[in-house]
Amino acid sequence: MLIFLSMLETDIERQQFLELYKRYGNAMLLVARKFFGQDYGLAEDAVQNAWTRVVENFSKIQAVPCKKRGAYLVIIVRNEAISMIRKRRKEIPLNEAIVGEEFDIEDSSQPILEIIHKMPELYRAVLEMRFVEECNTREIAKKLNLTESTVNTRIHRGRILLMKKLEEEGYAV
Amino acid sequence: MIDDYILRDIFLDAAAEEYADELASTEQIATSLRFQNQIDKLLKKSRKWGERNKKPLWQRCIQGVAVFLLVCSLTLGTIMVASPTVRAAVVAWFIEWYDTHIIYRFSGKPDAEIVPEYEIRELPSGYVAPGEVQELIDGRAVTYRNSVGDTIYFEYVHVESGSALMIKTEEVESTKVEVNGHAGYLYLSKDLGESNAVVWYDEQEKIQFMIDGFVDQEDLLKMAGSVSLCKLTEK
Structure with missing residues (x-):
């Protein structure tokens, strides 16, 4: 330090x-x-x-x-x-490495903050590293032991779904 | 993207809500001496280093997964894949190689508890001895200065399980060296704003040594080779 x-x-x-x-x-x-x-x-x-x-x-x-x-x-x-x-972890389960923990928020009627609270940790970590810490895909993949493809997919989907939810809740976007 | 700033704020709000208790807590957390020592060094030295706006190469920290094990021993050979029996018998010096840095990490139970006192006997011209000594929980740090405020940082620690040293390797050339018969590495920065360092490990005494400063290779190796027990503590 x-x-x-x-x-x-x-x-x-x-x-x-x-x-x-x-x-x-x-x-x-x-x-x-x-x-x-x-x-x-x-x-x-x-x-x-x-x-x-x-x-x-x-x-x-x-x-x-x-x-x-x-x-x-x-x-x-x-x-x-x-x-x-x-x-x-010595091994990352194949499914997790490729697909990752899936999380469907499309059907959720809960407020957006509640949705974020209930997100699986890893899913949320990817989104926070991108939107809060502004890490790039490679950095996120390396830190979380994920493939870059998985990271990109989550970020892309996460952004779309969360923005849609924000609009529903009346946030100006 | 504006959307990203909105999402940033949403995640910040969610974290603030979820960790409201922790953020509001005034409880004083008891921490280990190791952690306190690291933070104390950070807070004390940050000003001194910051004043010169130059960057030392090293950092003490603890990090992740061992890539491979290097047990340094002249009698056993340069690289040995340790059996569980051997591993239990020695303090293992792991080197973890990452893209941007190297971490020396130690594992095992050392036998000795008292760290003898060492000094650099051949300092470059202009540096004053004795240096300023700072007691660490597992060793000592000595800072030597010259008249213009340049410093040479000499640290030696009795390694214990979990302790680690991190060396940045971006824009750094590393070379294997031998210091008084002990294996080590020389780290030379390509950036003039960063210092150079030499690190070596005395497997008999189970002490890791490091010298860091804005000096060249020749001076670093000369200093390293001159590291000796202080006269009062010589056996």
Whole structure:
């Protein structure tokens, strides 16, 4: 992480980073622990990795409204945890590698936030990595141990279906 | 795309709702000494490194899946596929190769607990000894400085299971080297804004050494070769 902090060019950026750390560091640990049970070491690793990503993407975080930055950090650490879990698996089931977890939201009458809450973790991770973290397909595929084709399919379908849902709920799109 | 920004906000709102308790929590989380040490180093050193806006090559972290195992031992040969019996007997030094970085990861139970004190005896011209010593939970870090503020960072740690060192390899040339009979790697940056580093492992003492600085290969290897026990702790 020392490498990346020096990439924060100004004292203001470094101060902003430190403030983020003080404010949300504990929350990130709590979120990471949800994924690793009693293995607090792995949770700490996920948080460490997440802070590295924070610095790498600091300009994107600065573009997020202040009140939403906590959620942004939570998403980063959660997806780091999912990525670590995926990479620790020795084999990825064939179906999952090619098809992935399918999730049909077309018939759902629930509000869009509820739909997102109920999405399978991996499905949601793909969409969050694209729309929130702005990762490209290759990065997402590598982090989640998926094929690029699977990632692209999910993003394409996810975008269409969620936008349709947003229109139904009266969001201006 | 505007749609993507809308979706970003929706996912952020969903996460804020789902993790409202965690985000609002004021509970102080107990963390391991290892984690605290890493964060302390991060927060203390970030300003110093940031002041010069230059990037050290290395980073301590823990990461994913071992690609292959390298057990460094002169008596056993350069590369050995370890049997479970052998693996239990030694601390294994895993090297994980990724596109953009290499991670040295350690696994096993070391025997010794006390880390002796080491020093670099042949520093490049202008650098002052003794350096500033920082005690780590599993070793020591020594920072040597010259009159213009350049630093040489010397760290040695008693490896334990789970500890790791990450070296960025983008725009870096890595070369196998031998330091006082121990296998290691030299990392030379093609980017002048990044430092160079040498890493080696003493399998007998179960200590990993690293020297990082804005010095050339010759100076790095000379320093590495001169690393010795401090006179007071010599056996």
